[in-house]
Amino acid sequence: MALCLKQVFAKDKTFRPRKRFEPGTQRFELYKKAQASLKSGLDLRSVVRLPPGENIDDWIAVHVVDFFNRINLIYGTMAERCSETSCPVMAGGPRYEYRWQDERQYRRPAKLSAPRYMALLMDWIEGLINDEDVFPTRVGPLGVPFPKNFQQVCTKILTRLFRVFVHVYIHHFDSILNMGAEAHVNTCYKHFYYFIREFSLVDQRELEPLKEMTERICH
Numbered sequence: 001m002a003l004c005l006k007q008v009f010a011k012d013k014t015f016r017p018r019k020r021f022e023p024g025t026q027r028f029e030l031y032k033k034a035q036a037s038l039k040s041g042l043d044l045r046s047v048v049r050l051p052p053g054e055n056i057d058d059w060i061a062v063h064v065v066d067f068f069n070r071i072n073l074i075y076g077t078m079a080e081r082c083s084e085t086s087c088p089v090m091a092g093g094p095r096y097e098y099r100w101q102d103e104r105q106y107r108r109p110a111k112l113s114a115p116r117y118m119a120l121l122m123d124w125i126e127g128l129i130n131d132e133d134v135f136p137t138r139v140g141p142l143g144v145p146f147p148k149n150f151q152q153v154c155t156k157i158l159t160r161l162f163r164v165f166v167h168v169y170i171h172h173f174d175s176i177l178n179m180g181a182e183a184h185v186n187t188c189y190k191h192f193y194y195f196i197r198e199f200s201l202v203d204q205r206e207l208e209p210l211k212e213m214t215e216r217i218c219h
Helices: 026-039 056-081 114-129 150-171 173-178 182-198 204-217
Strands: none
Touching: 056 114, 056 150, 056 173, 056 182, 114 150, 150 173, 150 182, 150 204, 173 182, 182 204
């Protein structure tokens, strides 16, 4: 019997603390609007579309933070099954291997274990979304504007988050099934997929590892 989602995705399993939106801000209102649409049972393709009159960067920012929280939770739930021994390389099956590169410790692409890659990835994303110069919480005449390269930054974040789905689906799908979490993870994936396709935020080539599954569940 499938466990309820509160048991499957328990708060103490979270890989990183949830990033929250400050009440009273435009971002918080957009987040509430997006969540209300999700809970209303609307088609996910409709849910991801930019609401009339809203700023696209705000809309993207809200979703990037929300996807970070949810994917972080999904991976955190099965992190103990993803070890240096079981996953010595961050990969998506035998054909795809992901190497880590950043501006600090790994200036050249480095071959790392999946748990090490995930830890660096979540630290990197958390640093970006907490940086007021990159993800300003107050925009408009009195606030900090979005940087000119904001969407490029989000493309990089979402591309790397997609790789978490690749690794989880290909290497840990049995754990998803054993927890009774397949429907929840699939819904999260579909929401993510429709969003990145709606705004062309991830290169089509990056989506190849899950192409067959995507065609089956995102019809």
